[in-house]
Amino acid sequence: MNLNAFIKTAMPIAGRYEKILLVMRITVFLLLMGLMQVSASSxxxxxxxxxxxxxxxxxxxxxxxxxxxxxxxxxxxxxxxxxxxxxxxxxxxxxxxxxxxxxxxxxxxxxxxxxxxxxxxLDKPSVRTEQKPVTGKVKDETGETLIGVSVLIKGTKTGTVTNSEGSYTIQVEPGSVLVFSYIGYQTQEITVGTESNINVSLIAVAGGLDEVVVVAYGTQKKETVTGAISSIKTKEIKQSPAANLAVTLAGRLPGLTSIQRSGQPGRDITQLFIRGQGTVNAQSPIILVDGIERDLTYIDPNEVESVTILKDASSTAIFGVRGANGVILVTTKRGTSETPEINFVAEAGAQDFPRFISPVNAYDFATLKNLALTNDGLPAEYSSKSLEYYKSQEDPLRYANTDWRKLLIKDYSYQQRYNLNVSGASKTTKYFVNAGYLNQGGQFNTEKDLSYDPSFKLNRYNFRSNIDIQLNKNLKAFLNVAGYLEQRNSPYALGGDNPTDWIIYFMNRMPAVVPGPLTPDGQVITYSDIDHPAYGLINRSGYTQQKRSNVLATYGMEQNLDFITKGLSARAVVSFDARTVNNLEATRKYEKYIQIINPNLQGADGRDSVYYRPFNNDQNTPLSIGGGRNFETLSNFQGFINYAKTIGKHDFSGMLLYQQQNNVINNELPFKLMGLASRFTYGYNSRYFLEFNAGYNGSEQFAEGQRFGFFPAVSASWLISNESFLQNNPVVNLLKLRGSFGKVGNDRIGSRRFLYLDDIQVVGGGFSGSLGNAQTINYNLLKNAQLQWEVAKKYNLGLEMGLFNQFNLVADVFYEKRDNILRNRGTIPELNGLPISVLPPVNIGVVENKGFEVELNYKKSFSKDLSVLARVNLNYATNRQIYADEPLLPEDYAYRYRETGYRIGQMFGYQVDRYFTDANDIANSPVQNVGGHESRPGDFKYKDLNNDNLINERDMAPIGYSTVPEYQYGAAFNLTYKGLDFSVLFQGISSVSNYYSDQGVFADKNYVSRHLESWTAERAANGLPINYPRISTQSNPNERPNSFFILNASYLRLKNMEIGYSLPSKWSSAIGAKRLRIYANGLNLFTWDKLPTTEFDPELTNSRDYPITRLYNFGVNFTF
Structure with a gap:
């Protein structure tokens, strides 16, 4: 597409921005009206x-x-x-x-x-003596100041509270005891001596019942929660320097599995699972930011107040047809302090590849290539003289030893992040305004004198404004306006959405014997087997630039309806998101050359002459510009009725919600959701709690009459520690049992829409067609008008226990049976000549999923200067496909099913017995016909599982697990001593497998160090280590799914580490700051695993993936 055509294509989209501007004008108008109401209603x-x-x-x-x-x-x-x-x-x-x-x-x-x-x-009479002023600051265990802490003289009613800087001043007599107390924190008592300054560090109470937790579309006191919920606060989130919030969550929340599949800037893809896998279709949870469905990737962590995951049916039933995979709730910050506070953060870091496939040097490559040819009965390619030259490097022009990794990969690239936010509150208004900038560089080297920039990099700008207004005694409103602007840059390579795929693929194929990267006149050098050298893909193919923007606005009002009945209120929320993706592709062709050594002609140095011939007919061309644009809008309306009432010892609350959502992508028909949801809670005497949640909603994914469903859930809990026999117990400060049961749905059944309609095309049919004019009807897909959502029946039992006000244990066991899973039939033959692929998917799949979660916390303040926090969690979730409509394989198969009875994604392959030793060994073993290749000494000898004296696909067996782990665990430790703070997070997974193959793993076009220990008769005879089968230049029976290449991908990773120091207030005040903290942290610092090589990361599933990066980061945080 030329530039003019590109502009013409983009012009019609511009009109849509008028709608965005209109929405922004409306929101500004509403905000101004609200402010006028504030000034008029004091x-x-x-x-x-x-x-x-x-x-x-x-x-x-x-x-x-x-x-x-x-x-x-x-x-x-x-x-x-x-x-x-x-x-x-x-x-x-x-x-x-x-x-x-x-x-x-x-x-x-x-x-x-x-x-x-x-x-x-506790009033006590006291003899008054002369009082003196005592001042100080109160902080939490991480060094953050606490606002509103109660400072009380014990035995009196005299006290004060800390201000917005965490400071206090109180007149007190020597020998008195100051009591520092704060919601959710352990009360601390300090006797006043001769000192005039007392600084205090409070530590959070393990399992504090006063804590308010976020639930679906609301909040509840922790003691009343009956569902399975986990959450973390902003302090833990900010300990990680990760660019993607989803990466930050790994190992921190029980029940959440977070797997990073790429480290590419702007594409650090992270898969999220709540309690494992329950379906073969879409498995990701719903993500709501301040109650609206939005993307987690683009959120600035500095905007986030908390992240909560909802796991069981009681917590998610309110989402009805979309809640089966769990829900992630992100709550952004809002103003709290009456004194305006300005917070500025600046960070800079360096990142590298801790693991990356590194092929062998030129001498080893030539040696292994000769070995592979010899194993195939072919003559060697490299003479002994050539081998000596490669080894000695006396003539690098003709016998190169090119380190392509050093040429193409930087030692370090850089990341920087800046954030500025302002927050505050008055009696009528609260505000939080945030602006952030992230710059992340890529690891690939690029030429500096190009007329364009093909480097991998990311620039992202975030903004957010959250404003709350108390319009009058009974009416309040809020307005959230936020968004981001992001620009990703990368080489064009071979096009597509992921250029890294091809760059790394061809990089792994390029051997060190190829000189490079350029000819003397600056043209790209390649190799006979490589059509697209990685250097050319990075530097000469052009570039792609993607600009993403999202502007979102949420406006809501809440009216107190006490004039109707006490405890009644109404709330309305409207939101509008406008997302745009602009893709620019600037592509070009470039010349490639191969080095030729002519032994029949001497060069200027008296040796064989060297020249370069064209690899193909490509010529250097100027950039050709093309691209496209995608536009998406999301509008949402929510209407709430809330009611709360206390009658004696009985507490009641209820909520009724109507929601409607429209999602429009370009000019497609909108995706629509609508429905009702309700919640009813009952509590008796702060001991016994009952909750009922339900969703009645529908999806346009299904035909009329099949769109709506009812999804109820009930839960209950018993707060045993509030019983008289346990109250004020010095050992058990919390004991709670809870359970839930319910049904939840999943309408995310794939990218294909309108499966309830026939997909029919009229196509040409030759000389005579059934419709005449040489036309016929072509069935792409038959309809299924009975299509419905998946239904998950979920059970959960939970225990919460707190000991000594220091230890807190949360344990859950769960079971889920999901049916109505949409699958293609496998047992029905062709229908009237139509292939099986034309038959519609049907709701026939059944999967069960079960497991447990355990979290143990320990918090203790040893003194006003020293406190510790430790947290460990373990999740286990395993699934089994009960029914998949899978045809039963013949009786001579060792395993007659590939899915039924196995976990989702179960890998199958050949079980390796040992290596064939010689021809006699092969002759006396079962005939091995794997991939149509005859076996040779040094090949894998596979197990004959069905005992038919023949090795083929009938002997394939389940090996290992799937790529989604069954176990995930995390361990965090935090220590605070005076102004110093230290935190560390370990994260790991187990019972997980990956099939590692392709370039950089198989001994195909290039070799890695592992191949130096491949099977040879000499190594076998001498008892030397053998870590790879016979290498070959031909297709062979070894490099295919088997127990050698399907590997254990379990690991333990030092995910985060941070050390910080908060300067004394007298130092920070010298520059006009309330607080000043400097810190250093790291991401993905070290990994322990069971892989046979350290050249690829266990989280990646493909040797072509952009490697996961390690980051060393430094920062400073000013608070004014």
Whole structure:
């Protein structure tokens, strides 16, 4: 496509940007209107209350409804001590109301964000002495300052809270005890001596029940959660320098399997599985960012407050037809501090390939090539004289020893990232504004004097603005505007979506005996077996440039409906995403030459002359410009009705949701989803909890009458530690049992749409066709009007236990049976002359999936300066295909099924017994007819599993596992000492296999060090190590799926390590900063595995994949 045609193609798309601009204008208008409402309504969150000898619980309920604040307390401890409340309040703040109500109470309270925690106070008479001011800062175990920490003089009601900088000041008598308490953290007591400055480090409580956790379309107190949920916070996320948030999650969340399949900038593809595989179709979980389905890859980690995974039916049933594979919830940050805070992060790092296939040098290549030819009964290619020249390197022009890895691969490439965010809050408005920039370079060397840039690189710009507005006492609104602009660059190579594939393929084929990379006049040198040398693919083929942009806006309002009935509210959310992908391809052809040595003509140096002949007829051409554009929009509407009510010891809540979503790609018909969802919760006396979730929704993937389904789930829990016999137990601070059962669906059945319609084409039919005019009907696919979604029945049992306020154990066992899986029939023969491929897929597949998860946490603060956190988790998930409509193979097959009864992706191959020793050994063994090749000494001798004295496909057996691991585990450790912090994360997988083949593995066009220990009669006779079968220049029975090449891909990886130092406040304040932290961290630092070579990474499944990179990173974090 020429440039003019490209521009003409792009012009019609431009009109769509008018719609984006219109949406942006509307959102800005709504924001301005909201701000006007804020300035006109200064009475937001004001309290009016009249009570006389009222129960404290009733007063708290009125405060909750009028303020929107949550109240947390242990009923027995608080209500049992409370006095009747008499108060007359008119248009006061929540703080003023609390001070008035609790003045005469033997209770204290503290506020964190919008949560009020009430506790008993311990009043003691004391003899007053002279007081002095004590100041200090309060931080968590990672060194982050804590805002709103309660600092109380023990035995009194005198206290204060930390400000936005984590600082406090309090007048106190020597010998008094200061009590530092904060929601979700262990309370710490410190006796005041002669010091005037006391800094404190609080550590999070293991399994704290006051914690608020994110659930589907809402939040709940941790004690009320009945489903299987895991989450991590921003502090852990930011410990990793990974460019992709999905990579960061590996090893951190029980139940989540994260596998990185590439390290290419912008294409560091990561597969995510929640509780393994339950289907042969789409297996990835739904990802919701602030409640809207969006992509995880392009999120700036600095925007993220938490990541939560929903695993069982109770947690995901609300998603109905799309929840069977689990759900990932990403919650972005919002403003909290009343003092504006500016945070700036700058990072720079260097990355390399810790593992990469490296072929042998020229001498070893020539030696092995001669050996392979000899093994095939062919004459050697390299003379003894040539071998000596390759070994001595006396004549590198004619006998080269080119290190193609050094020529084509950089020692290091660089990554840099910058982030600036501003956050704050007032009584009516909260805001968080973030801007980020990421630059990631590639590992391949490129020529510097080209007129274009073919290098691998990524530039990404992120922005986000989250604003919350309290419009008046009963109405609040929020507006999220975010997006990214990304530009990927790479060589054109041979085109396609992944140029790395061909570059690495031909790089692995290029032997060291080829000189290069260029002729004396600057043309690309190649080899007789290589049509496309890697150097030319990188530097002379042109380049591709892909620009991705996404602008998204979410606007929502929530109305308190207490005037209808107490506890009722309504919420509406609308969102619109506009995504654009622009692809530019600049391609060219280039000349390639082969070096020729002429022994019949002497050169200037008196040796055989050297010249270069053209490899083919290609000529150097200018760049030809082409490309295309894709445009996608996603619109979503959500309407909620929420209700919460407490009656004595009974807590009720309910939610009803209507959702509609349209996804339009280019000019295609939209993908549509719509439906209802509901949740009902009941709690009794903070001990017994029941929850019902359901989704009734539909998908346009199916025909009318088949589109909607009902997906219910029920769950319950018993908080045993709140029973009287365990309350205040010094050993067991948490004990909880929970269970769930339900049905969830999956409508993601592949990329083909409208399978309920016939796919028929009219095509030419020769001289006479059934339709006349030489035309006939061609059936591509017959319809299936009864097509439906997959249905997963899920069971879960869970245990949560906390010991000594330091240890926390969470264990789950689960079972899933998924049926209605869409599969192609295998047992039906051709129908009326139509091939099986024309028959429609049907809902016949059945898979069961089961496993367990265990997570153990340990947190302890040894002093105000020293604290530790340790966390380990282990996941296990295994599946079995119960029914696949697979034809039963004949009786003489050792294994008559390839799928039925086996795990998804189970590998099959020949089981290697040993190597053939000689011709007699071959003659006295079963006839081996693998791939139509006769066996020779040094070939694999395969096992005759069906005992028919013949080795063929009937002897193939299941080997190893699939490429998705059954076990994944992680172990994290964090230590904080004064201003120093250290963290480390180990991550690993096991019960996983990969079939390693192709260039760089097989002894085909080139060789690696492993091939130096291939079978020879001499090595076998002398008892030397043999690590590869007989090498050959021909197709042979060895290099195919078997137990030698299907390898154990288990590994343990040092995934992350970080060390940081927060400078003393007197140093950071010298440059005007509240806090200043410097740190260094690393990614993919070291790997232990069971592979026979360290030249490829166990996470990769193909020797052509862009290797996974190791990153050393340095950063500085300023807070102003």
């Amino acid at each position: 009475v937001a969150q004001r309290i009016t209350l009249s009570s006389k000898n009222a129960d404290l619980q009733d007063v708290i309920e009125q405060l909750r409804k009028q303020s929107g604040y949550n109240f947390l307390y242990i009923k027995k401890e608080v209500l049992g001590r409370a006095k009747p409340v008499t108060a007359q309040l008119n248009d006061v703040t929540i703080e003023e109301a609390l001070n008035k109500i609790f003045t005469a109470q033997p209770l204290i309270y503290q506020i964190k964000d919008k949560t009020v925690v009430i506790k008993p106070s």
